[in-house]
Amino acid sequence: MDTTTIGEIIRGDREVFPPYLYSAYRATIKRSPHLPLLEVPLTLTELTGPGPAISEITPEDADLTRNAGTGGEAIGQRIIVTGRVLDENGDPVPNTLVEVWQANAAGRYLHKRDTWPGPLDPNFLGIGRCLTNEEGVYRFLTIHPGAYPWKNDPNAWRPSHIHFSILGPSSRTRLITQMYFPGDPLHALDPIMNAVPEPYRSRMIATYDHSVTEPEWALGYRWDIVLRGPNATPFGERKENE
Amino acid sequence: MGKAPVTPTQTVGPFFHPCLLRPDAVITTLIKPETEGTRIRIEGRVLDGDGLPVDDAMVEIWQANHYGRYRHPLDQRPLPLDPTFIGFGRTGTDEEGRYWFETIKPGVVPFDDQQDQAPHILVMVFARGLLNHVVTRIYFEDEPANASDPILQRVPEERRGTLIARREEVDGSVVYRFDIRLQGEGETVFFDV
Structure with a gap:
């Protein structure tokens, strides 16, 4: 791991964001x-963006323990x-789309390319979404994801994590990242997480x-997400404007 | 510099499809029958440094409407909004690395008070192995305004072609072909925006 080649090409905040090339993560x-x-x-192209974009979001979408449509609980x-x-x-980003996906409690994704012998849970799809409220708050009910090989x-294992996708108010704020859990011994071994230099890595760990x-x-975890740039464009007012 | 600590990016990984590409989240057809503007189809492939297809990428696009107006609170210019057009598309690549969108050709949008930009579409690509997404633009081969586009002028001439979609006519309809090469020969120009 000491011989990892770390590329110079970085989009965005050069201190905080990972480089495109981080050879310990081989797919890079x-x-x-x-x-x-x-x-x-x-330009206006980068400073604008799609906003919520998806019309129909239900409260059930944010409950990953019961949104499999089986009537059962994960x-x-x-x-x-x-x-x-x-x-x-530090200002809230209201009414923006937050999409999440994760492995089940055994560390298995419901995905045709995840074939390791961790058991599937028929009552768990591992997907959720919500819009932030006027204070920028999102909230999901789910189960603690397992680590997986x-x-x-x-003998590589990914630490437990939840994937987050946020549209934000403009093209420039588009963010896909992962949230990790505190105190996981796998953090030090994970090249995806470690592609982000310290001390910024810890920004991805929930409290x-x-x-x-x-x-x-249920046990509670808190994790704030900070998008690039100022938020000059409240999408909460969109409906009245159009 | 802002006061709040910006959250770092991480790869989308290989398992995003059930969430980000669930049926009601995929938007390959941005238009409705009544949408105003010239119908176009955009087709292309996402390729890696060996020229092999990236079969697990997600491609998102963002564009202005026929009149060059963005559907966004920041764009308050007195141009028509088309109620049938948002301008956002999202899809995944197939086993050959292919993606496509059905949309309209966007109008001209401003660069600053003096200059306009040629019609273009913003493109973002996400994939396993991309720790941060890449951002590029589609321009149109048959567009005279390309010659004076202030963004294209900033691209080294020998690389400008990677941003220009090739026009083809297939069964009487217009297809613009735009391949995205993440690395190596013919590497697409990506922007630090």
């Missing part, structure tokens, strides 16, 4: 651009994951929050 080797990114002025440690989507000024290097935990029900 043939997919990372070799030529420098072109710096250009931001197996696993029930958890609440909540936080705020903020801009760089992958073929990056011998256990006992005030989010609900008695006789």
